Amino acid sequence: MLGETEWAIVLLSLRVALVAILVALPFAFIIAWILARFSFWGKSLLQALITMPLVIPPVVTGYLLLVWFGARGTLGGFFNDVFGLTFSFRWTGAALAAGVMAFPLLVRPMRLSIESLDRGLEEAARSLGAGRIVVFFTVTLPLLLPGILAGAVLGFAKALGEFGATITFVSNIPGETQTLSLAIYSLLQSPAGDAAALRLILVSVVISIVAVVASEWLQRRLSGGRT
Amino acid sequence: MLGETEWAIVLLSLRVALVAILVALPFAFIIAWILARFSFWGKSLLQALITMPLVIPPVVTGYLLLVWFGARGTLGGFFNDVFGLTFSFRWTGAALAAGVMAFPLLVRPMRLSIESLDRGLEEAARSLGAGRIVVFFTVTLPLLLPGILAGAVLGFAKALGEFGATITFVSNIPGETQTLSLAIYSLLQSPAGDAAALRLILVSVVISIVAVVASEWLQRRLSGGRT
Amino acid sequence: AEKVTVFAAASMKEVIEQAAAKFEAKTGTKVTSSFAASSVLAKQIEQGAPANIFISADLDWMDYLEQRNLIDKPSRKIVAGNALVILTKKDKGDAAAILKAGRFAMGDPSNVPAGKYGKSALETLKIWDEVSKNAVFTENVRAALEFVSRGEANAAIVYASDHTAAPDLVEAYRFAGSTHKPILYPAALVGKEASAEGKAFLDFLASDEGQEIIKSKGFVGASDKAG
Amino acid sequence: MSDTLFVSVEGQVGSFPIAAAFTAGSGVTALFGESGAGKTTLLKMIAGVTRPVKGRIAIRDHVLFDSTNGIYLPPEQRRIGYVFQDARLFPHLSVKNNLTYARWAGRRSAGLSYDRVVALLGLGHLQQRAPATLSGGERQRVAIGRALLSNPALLLMDEPLSSLDHSRRQEILPFLETLRDETKLPILYVSHEVDEVARLADEIVLLQAGQVTASGPAETIFSRLGSHDDAGALVTGVVTASDDAFGLTSLDIGGQPFQIAKLGFAAGTKLRLRIRARDVSIARTLPDAISVRNILPARITGIETNDGPDCDLSLDIGGQTIVARLTRKSASELALKQGENVFALVKAASVDRGVMRG
Amino acid sequence: MSDTLFVSVEGQVGSFPIAAAFTAGSGVTALFGESGAGKTTLLKMIAGVTRPVKGRIAIRDHVLFDSTNGIYLPPEQRRIGYVFQDARLFPHLSVKNNLTYARWAGRRSAGLSYDRVVALLGLGHLQQRAPATLSGGERQRVAIGRALLSNPALLLMDEPLSSLDHSRRQEILPFLETLRDETKLPILYVSHEVDEVARLADEIVLLQAGQVTASGPAETIFSRLGSHDDAGALVTGVVTASDDAFGLTSLDIGGQPFQIAKLGFAAGTKLRLRIRARDVSIARTLPDAISVRNILPARITGIETNDGPDCDLSLDIGGQTIVARLTRKSASELALKQGENVFALVKAASVDRGVMRG
């Protein structure tokens, strides 16, 4: 059904989106936690800052990433020197762009879940001898699961569909940074690309349906008999 | 600080984003409600469908809008005939695009809130003589407020930042469909546009900070002494 | 053999892909390319993109890089030209009559090159003031063509090369080359130390064989300097 | 007493089947049953919060549910005040707005006065507080107040007083009694406290594993109730006189005089007394110079011995039955046998908790 | 009894200030106080869930909180089993996983056996159920089991039995007594039930508006407790013999023989009995052929009359004080006066609920 290059695009997209979400998730969780549990000066500003990638045009976010995380950028240099990690014009950069763009979508539902969590349950767990960490993994996290899944699904979908920031930051290089969205865009630019574009759009749609269905299933399973 | 045309762009953007969110909100709420409260065949598919605008490249969404809601589109014709509402090349179309793109962001947090609502409170309210509608407005809605606000803020931010679907659907007509995002993009296309673009980016940022701060304030106020 | 990376304006996609295939068959050197807006590509090169060749859709962005000493000045050459046409669904006619009849699509004159040329041509014909109220500005050619195909707009002012993307439309009018500045596609090697393979590909594009491909896609040959 | 509440339902929650039928008059009907017997489920069905599979529920001629007619009134049209087992206060509303919810949201304005309910339940200083800041008992009091202020035609109370201290309970119970008497409001009352039930209940419904195992007037059901310690009987008497100086009321119980430490009943009033088995002693001869006021000629109609140290004697006093609990040793020393005539000694002071209006 | 629990705290929740100090031994300490007195708040401070502003909390030499040293142990290091007023079951875990939480998440494996706790609390058939499907009483039983299985060094119980029926309560109470006696586990027990307190408590702490108004051995505090109806006294005796045939235990109370309907105490065991005022009758002459087993020579040390129909006599029996509640009329008819010698009649059957180990 799909040609070899198309398969490569699909796999690259999946890798980019999954890596983006898996890496962004813990950071998003920490931020959501801080926003939900603490009061501090500038909290609203922090929330606003996180919302930024939604507000400013994706192209602008892409430029900012290019300037900061490019080979010449301060942060780009830092990551390269310290972690040996290069973003510019690499799939890692596409993942970074996808992660940044998906970030606000990850944070909000998680924050909502954390805010509505009954803290009495954590107290009960600790009185039963479980330390903070254990309580987190045995009580808090399972109860936050619906929020985390909601965020992850939104984020994953966004990461799959990300276009503007990605093309601006890491360009549109087949085999390296050309994700499904970028490939679809390219195909739509060519007179004869419609059929191929349609095929890729369908692939995107199928992937996201699978992701949503899987997340719903997971949530139903893990929430068990809770009503 | 801002020139006259720039002010016009800001006002247009606000109108587009606000109208988009205000119109989309009730629909998103109904969908969220259905997804949260009912089990039916194809529920996951419905959720997946709603998530689509995130997944497929915005440009594709724009094309689809053009095909369906353009002057010659089936739905476009319907709206024109029945409500006298034209979308093509109008700010209403920009609002439609923004609303569609923001839709998944509105639905998810609301669904999450509805799912975690204690239905016993609704039962209690009804036993006190309040009908469904009154219970909805006096108990359900106030308790869902954090979720609604979370969705509205994400959606508003997205509506402000929407670019790809808008430019594809209603093109970039100054004074009619040129929102902040589109204007910023245009400016960045010219080698000398950076300074002007930066000014508009700052305006976007300020608007979204105001929106986030206002929503946080509103939530704190309305949730009152609840802890 | 080394591979060559080409950063080219999105409108050159067909040409470059076909030329790359021929070139690869001949020399064994692989050509990868990234297609995006000229502005995006230029800024990426400024940030150290791994491009060997930059092909811009207008002179401005090539100048932008040249001023910053980011290209190999001696290698800069025009590889193609283009003509400006009006495409409609109907038959040929007078430019003024067609454009006055209703909405027409064109690139945004403030930044999209085709828009700049179009505006200047209409000004030369002294009908800009009369018809500009009918103009809708698009970000890319594809959208402009789609507007006409879908009947949202009567006509589109696009490059002759764009016609291949919309075979259902007819060329109603072709602007004389004298009505606007020549439409030229400059190409150059990127960086101080140009790669031999890059130079070879650039030469291939300028060769008769390359020019044949360019003309077959509706462009005007570099030597013709028509437009 | 004509039947006010008619319930006959079959249904299911999860894997738990319930099939219960009973009728109740306009007083207090106690719903009694052990943990998990289905009491809450039954209340929910009456309130319209859980739908039975079939059956019929009606308050007088007001049909709330009838599976044969497809009638299933929504909760808000049932005029039922429901004090839930968990308080279910609205977390976003102040105590005051919780209390008045039925008035501003349910448009139920008649009924008890706000000030009276607030004063009774001791909520005055809590009115502006958020529910999250209340103690367990405070929360429960607000829930009771909220239901009372909804001007109900039937009150469902699911262990309403279980988180309240004794003195607060002693304030609320008489209020409920008054309410019951003044308004003829039928009250369906779930409680584990035999004392509360004895005091309030006119009728008792025993529920076991989702089935009604007994129901009827408190007098007949009462002896089956409760644990070993609380065993006892209910007897009915008619007020004959009161002794204002000493605060005593004299009754006639099947021809026998009987005194209780209580006042305020007009002669002729029918009263129901709860006499606990453990409060009744037996003497073969009429004791002299003893503080026990009520020394009744009685005939032993039955002796029930169990493994424990005690035995229960059923005694006939003027046609009514009371139960006396003795040690087996005393019974043996006194050589008590069925059919013999003895004296039953009942302290006036020990009956005062058991007075009930008939 | 050496002090096991030392509490002295000052703090605040919302606008409610609490300043409480008491020490408690290794038995059961009842925390008594009306709704909103601060009982739950105090337990939370001891559990480490709410932080006091200053003070000190220690179990033996294990300091949990000391504001002068900045010690503030987190809840998981306090080894405190806490039965919360609201059950707080983990909604995402089955009943079984809730019960064993302390074992798999808290690594507290020693202590009571799972099977024993499950059997005692009647949770066998509920193990695979989700908490949301439990009835109120079932939920509370799971919460009790969960705390018991955490092998605690101190048990905090906030109205643990209030949603349970009498018979279930009667099963759990002896278990708690055994637990207390076998493990020397100190238990801090919040309850509104005077019966429960009388039965379990070795010491009593009275809390009022956030302040400790009295604390000490149950015997001394008890008479201040509870309502009118539950007034009574605690007396101490030593077991002298048992009558296995009739299931009776004989005691020596200050030189007087006394029998109770209970078994299983070795001779020499010190017992505490709760004798309710309403269960004590008075006779001027030694009655004959009467079922009442305990007829004790007593001296009237005080007569307290109130507005009501009753009066309370303080009686000295062999150096200990009990209270008898008579009608004023009986007192007057018998012409009882302070200093006179009379006989106190106490039914063996009525004391059995009040037996307590000293």
Ligand SMILES: Nc1ncnc2c1ncn2[C@@H]1O[C@H](COP(=O)(O)OP(=O)(O)OP(=O)(O)O)[C@@H](O)[C@H]1O
């Ligand atoms: N956030 C708060 N703001 C103001 N008052 C509060 C707050 N939290 C608790 N209180 C008050 O503190 C007092 C003590 O509460 P606590 O829960 O300790 O009472 P309690 O003795 O356990 O009562 P109950 O028997 O009803 O459970 C109550 O009067 C309560 O209203």
Ligand SMILES: Nc1ncnc2c1ncn2[C@@H]1O[C@H](COP(=O)(O)OP(=O)(O)OP(=O)(O)O)[C@@H](O)[C@H]1O
């Ligand atoms: N979803 C469910 N699945 C299985 N069993 C259920 C479900 N919901 C309730 N039950 C069971 O139904 C029975 C009746 O519950 P209900 O709440 O009516 O008891 P109750 O008499 O009110 O008990 P309590 O005095 O403890 O509150 C209980 O045994 C409970 O476990």
Ligand code: MOO
């Ligand atoms: O008081 Mo009894 O009645 O000894 O058995």
Ligand SMILES: [Mg+2]
């Ligand atoms: Mg119940």
Ligand SMILES: [Mg+2]
């Ligand atoms: Mg409490």
